[in-house]
Amino acid sequence: xxxxxxxxxxxxxxxxxxxxxxxxxxxxxxxxxxxxxxxxxxxxxxxxxxxxxxxxxxxxxxxxxxxxxxxxxxxxxxxxxxxxxxxxxxxxxxxxxxxxxxxxxxxxxxxxxxxxxxxxxxxxxxxxxxxxxxxxxxxxxxxxxxxxxxxxxxxxxxxxxxxxxxxxxxxxxxxxxxxxxxxxxxxxxxxxxxxxxxxxxxxxxxxxxxxxxxxxxxxxxxxxxxxxxxxxxxxxxxxxxxxxxxxxxxxxxxxxxxxxxxxxxxxxxxxxxxxxxxxxxxxxxx
Amino acid sequence: xxxxxxxxxxxxxxxxxxxxxxxxxxxxxxxxxxxxxxxxxxxxxxxxxxxxxxxxxxxxxxxxxxxxxxxxxxxxxxxxxxxxxxxxxxxxxxxxxxxxxxxxxxxxxxxxxxxxxxxxxxxxxxxxxxxxxxxxxxxxxxxxxxxxxxxxxxxxxxxxxxxxxxxxxxxxxxxxxxxxxxxxxxxxxxxxxxxxxxxxxxxxxxxxxxxxxxxxxxxxxxxxxxxxxxxxxxxxxxxxxxxxxxxxxxxxxxxxxxxxxxxxxxxxxxxxxxxxxxxxxxxxxx
Numbered sequence: 001x002x003x004x005x006x007x008x009x010x011x012x013x014x015x016x017x018x019x020x021x022x023x024x025x026x027x028x029x030x031x032x033x034x035x036x037x038x039x040x041x042x043x044x045x046x047x048x049x050x051x052x053x054x055x056x057x058x059x060x061x062x063x064x065x066x067x068x069x070x071x072x073x074x075x076x077x078x079x080x081x082x083x084x085x086x087x088x089x090x091x092x093x094x095x096x097x098x099x100x101x102x103x104x105x106x107x108x109x110x111x112x113x114x115x116x117x118x119x120x121x122x123x124x125x126x127x128x129x130x131x132x133x134x135x136x137x138x139x140x141x142x143x144x145x146x147x148x149x150x151x152x153x154x155x156x157x158x159x160x161x162x163x164x165x166x167x168x169x170x171x172x173x174x175x176x177x178x179x180x181x182x183x184x185x186x187x188x189x190x191x192x193x194x195x196x197x198x199x200x201x202x203x204x205x206x207x208x209x210x211x212x213x214x215x216x217x218x219x220x221x222x223x224x225x226x227x228x229x230x231x232x233x234x235x236x237x238x239x240x241x242x243x244x245x246x247x248x249x250x251x252x253x254x255x256x257x258x259x260x261x262x263x264x265x266x267x268x269x270x271x272x273x274x275x276x277x278x279x280x281x282x283x284x285x286x
Numbered sequence: 287x288x289x290x291x292x293x294x295x296x297x298x299x300x301x302x303x304x305x306x307x308x309x310x311x312x313x314x315x316x317x318x319x320x321x322x323x324x325x326x327x328x329x330x331x332x333x334x335x336x337x338x339x340x341x342x343x344x345x346x347x348x349x350x351x352x353x354x355x356x357x358x359x360x361x362x363x364x365x366x367x368x369x370x371x372x373x374x375x376x377x378x379x380x381x382x383x384x385x386x387x388x389x390x391x392x393x394x395x396x397x398x399x400x401x402x403x404x405x406x407x408x409x410x411x412x413x414x415x416x417x418x419x420x421x422x423x424x425x426x427x428x429x430x431x432x433x434x435x436x437x438x439x440x441x442x443x444x445x446x447x448x449x450x451x452x453x454x455x456x457x458x459x460x461x462x463x464x465x466x467x468x469x470x471x472x473x474x475x476x477x478x479x480x481x482x483x484x485x486x487x488x489x490x491x492x493x494x495x496x497x498x499x500x501x502x503x504x505x506x507x508x509x510x511x512x513x514x515x516x517x518x519x520x521x522x523x524x525x526x527x528x529x530x531x532x533x534x535x536x537x538x539x540x541x542x543x544x545x546x547x548x549x550x551x552x553x554x555x556x557x558x559x560x561x562x563x564x565x566x567x568x569x570x571x572x
Contacts, residue, residue: 008333013382033418033432033525038324038334047294048324048334050414052436096299128336132319132527137547138535140472141460142479146319150338174427178523186426186514193428215535223537228472233544235534237464237551239319241418244524244559247566249424249501251509254519261423265523273530280533 008154009208016285019209026086028151028209029057030176032129033241037090039125039157042101051098055090055127056176060165060201088127088153088202089169099159099198106159122156125202133276135237138216139228145212147236147279153207160199169199180260213279236280240272294440295494302571305495312372314437314495315343316462318415319527323376325411325443328387337384341376341413342462346451346487374413374439374488375455385445385484392445408442411488419562421523424502425514431498433522433565439493446485455485466546499565522566526558 002020003009011018019025029035034052041049092099102123134147160166170189174182189197216234223229243265246257288306289295297304305311315321320338327335378385388409420433446452456475460468475483502520509515529551532543 007329013379034416034434036322036324036336036414036416038322038336038412040326040334043293047410047440048326048412050322050324050336050412050438052414052416052434054432093299124333126324126334126336128322128338130320130322130338135464135529137464137467138471140475140479141456141468142475142483144460144463144467144471146340148320148338152336154333170427174430177430178421178423181423181430182427185424185430185518186508186511189426189428193426197428215533218537222472225472229537229539231540232471233534233540233542233547234538235532235543237532237547238530239527240530241525242528242559243421244526244562246521246523247501247563248519248521250567250569251504251515252520253515254517256519257521258519261519261523273528276530277533281536283536 003204003207006206009152009206011208011210014210017210017212019211020207021209022086022207024211025151025153025207025209026057028131028149029055029088029127029129029153031131031149035088035090036128036130037098037125038128039098039101039123041097049098053090053092054173054177055088056173057086057088057204058172058176059086060168062164062168085203087204088155089173090157090200090202091170091173092198092200094196094198099200102157102200103159103198106157122158122203125155125157127151127153127155127202132239133213134239134280136212136214136216137237138234139218139222139232143216143218143222145216147212147214147238147276149209149211149213151207151209153202153204155202155204155206157200157202160201166194166197166199169201170197178261178264180258184258184260214282214284215280217284238273238276238280240276241268242272243268289490289493292492295438295492297494297496300496303496303498305497306493307495308372308493310497311437311439311493311495312343314417314435315341315374315413315415315439317417317435321374321376322414322416323384323411324414325384325387325409327383335384339376339378340459340463341374342459343372343374343490344458344462345370345372346454348450348454371489373490374441375459376443376486376488377456377459378484378486380482380484385486388443388486389445389484392443408444408489411441411443413437413439413441413488418525419499420525420566422498422500422502423522424520425504425508425518429502429504429508431502433498433500433524433562435495435497435499437493437495439488439490441488441490441492443486443488446487452480452485455487456483464547464550466544470544470546500568500570501566503570524559524562524566526562527554528558529554
């Protein structure tokens with residue numbers, strides 16, 4: 001399954017690094033610690049704003065929650081469509097500029113049965129997820145690069161109003177950051193916590209990924225120069241995010257760090273290191 | 287020295303984490319491996335686009351290069367102002383959409399002596415630099431957080447046309463990624479390399495930083511509950527970017543990895559780890 005290539009998501013520059021596969025785009029979004037979300041604020045038009053936010057991509061298993069205006073058949077179809085549709089879920093505070101504007105532009109409901117590429121409702125946003133996997137050091141500055149994985153998504157952000165869907169998203173966001181964490185904490189959120197938290201879902205209209213995962217690539221002219229080859233070290237410095245030894249809080253009373261935390265740290269560190277090292281020796285695409 | 291607080295850069299949400307100091311903003315920009323750059327493309331208005339790019343903030347020591355339209359006094363004043371003005375420098379390919387649009391909106395020259403908050407020339411952009419320093423695990427999902435350092439800058443991107451300034455920026459960007467690298471490679475760039483590379487400088491009109499650098503912070507009600515305290519582990523999982531052992535390319539002929547590369551790796555790893563660990567035990571601001 002791939003995202004359709006349209007003018008807005010087509011990678012023109014270094015098209016051989018482009019990837020439109022849905023799984024690839026989603027994997028990059030969910031591997032990033034932070035998503036960068038861009039929107040155009042109505043009061044400072046046309047200056048775009050970027051906000052770093054926590055979020056993930058996933059499909060709400062509960063389906064559409066609109067029980068008022070539709071026949072049973074329509075409800076079922078909408079539920080099936082919504083269940084199958086992966087969105088990007090973001091959370092934030094009621095009072096923030098971004099959430100206020102998204103609320104205003106969301107309209108009365110999230111329109112789960114509308115085609116996300118056609119609807120006008122919702123706040124237009126661009127999301128970026130970027131992972132840096134290494135410094136690529138070549139013979140000449142111009143061919144220096146990074147090994148990286150980036151995903152750019154366009155869509156419209158809708159305020160989630162259904163309380164079951166909101167709670168699902170709150171739990172999913174928490175468990176996205178650290179699997180199993182929700183069940184280990186004081187839940188469910190109380191009234192004040194619920195009313196101060198807004199959930200947005202971004203219905204993805206378009207997306208693409210770009211990946212560089214290879215050893216350096218130099219021009220033939222430089223590769224043919226003995227003096228250059230003999231004097232410039234070329235290779236990759238692999239990079240990945242390391243999760244360190246947990247540090248307890250001043251008020252922690254639980255002696256043992258829960259096993260899921262240790263497992264998460266170990267898995268992410270091993271996977272990050274292995275990926276960055278393995279791509280450092282791959283041949284670049286032609 | 288601080289950036290002026292205006293409606294566009296004032297942090298409303300969690301204002302106690304806000305920081306407007308010029309040095310703090312610049313440090314975060316220069317510590318990030320990737321900057322996220324947002325602009326509104328003229329053809330897909332009003333959808334913003336985000337691009338991950340390599341860049342840094344710094345002041346061009348050469349000063350203004352306009353030698354035609356001014357008196358000596360004006361030239362001197364402009365040179366001094368430009369030399370003192372730190373900009374964000376980005377490089378990219380002539381053919382990319384972003385650089386095409388920035389070129390179009392730059393006007394005939396970079397207007398170094400104009401006030402960057404007042405001029406209309408240049409492409410309006412938002413830049414974001416984000417460093418993630420740890421998972422903050424508290425008693426309840428709502429008070430979970432990240433330790434992070436983020437900087438958001440607004441400004442206008444101008445195409446750099448002066449060849450000395452362009453070359454300075456190319457070298458500075460290379461040495462920003464890895465100090466000392468330019469001098470170790472095949473330089474200067476040849477004609478084809480020069481003509482395919484564009485340099486943009488973003489004159490900073492407004493900027494702010496936001497930093498969380500502390501242990502978890504929970505609500506008083508939860509801190510008073512013995513059952514919660516006894517059952518939920520609280521603390522921080524420090525995070526930082528690790529630079530691994532260099533991996534040579536298939537065509538590398540230089541036996542020893544240059545000393546500056548090893549020193550850079552060691553310093554960045556030590557600093558990253560020390561920072562993430564040290565903030566994990568700090569008291570949160572009231």
